[in-house]
Amino acid sequence: MGLEAKLPNGILLANVEKLVNWTRKTSMWPATFGLACCAIEMMTVGGSRYDISRFGMERFSATPRQADLMIVAGRVTNKMAPVLRQIYDQMPEPRWVLAMGVCASSGGMFNNYAVVQGVDHVVPVDMYLPGCPPRPEMLLDAILKLHAKVMDEPINAKRAALQLERGERTPMIPSSEKYAPKNAMQRRRAKRQQDAQRKEMGGDPKFGALKEPSGRKEISAGR
Numbered sequence: 001m002g003l004e005a006k007l008p009n010g011i012l013l014a015n016v017e018k019l020v021n022w023t024r025k026t027s028m029w030p031a032t033f034g035l036a037c038c039a040i041e042m043m044t045v046g047g048s049r050y051d052i053s054r055f056g057m058e059r060f061s062a063t064p065r066q067a068d069l070m071i072v073a074g075r076v077t078n079k080m081a082p083v084l085r086q087i088y089d090q091m092p093e094p095r096w097v098l099a100m101g102v103c104a105s106s107g108g109m110f111n112n113y114a115v116v117q118g119v120d121h122v123v124p125v126d127m128y129l130p131g132c133p134p135r136p137e138m139l140l141d142a143i144l145k146l147h148a149k150v151m152d153e154p155i156n157a158k159r160a161a162l163q164l165e166r167g168e169r170t171p172m173i174p175s176s177e178k179y180a181p182k183n184a185m186q187r188r189r190a191k192r193q194q195d196a197q198r199k200e201m202g203g204d205p206k207f208g209a210l211k212e213p214s215g216r217k218e219i220s221a222g223r
């Protein structure tokens, strides 16, 4: 984790709220709830390329009892709404809901009697993710923003009242900005990593474009 390097004396000072929120956000287990095409993008984040396990979230739970994040990926029909609500009710507190894609967020293009016009008619939503479908990177960005919100959650009613009084709100900074290299050394390191990745995938580090797969070349040569 690199924690040992950051704590050479083995002492860490923190308040309970931060520690509890940190443990919650670093072990968030999603409930499997793919309903339509958006679910394919959701499944992709579990693969090695996007690697959701970096955030302690690789375990997509098939049972609501061990899940605390419901990612609603796809349109919710009126027939499915009571099932969705039941699964939400069976999830232990604290729990969060992410509406993935326009269909889950607002019904999208399906403005008809069969589709619920936004999953927030059925369960409270913590994070809306636009797009049709949103790319896996967008889902990761939404998850990281939700993590930032979880880190700022008050631990009790007194702390909640204090936050309200101070008007404290979690700033929603895009991940591309928040985690961008801050100085020349970090930029150089990021560039080296990018180049190595491109090389590994068969691309030219100079231009960033991927080479045409050799199989396709053979087919075009034969024509």
Ligand code: SF4
Binding pocket: 036, 037, 038, 073, 074, 075, 100, 101, 102, 103, 104, 108, 131, 132, 133, 134
């Ligand atoms: S938002 Fe687009 S991709 Fe996602 S479920 Fe709706 S139609 Fe499918």
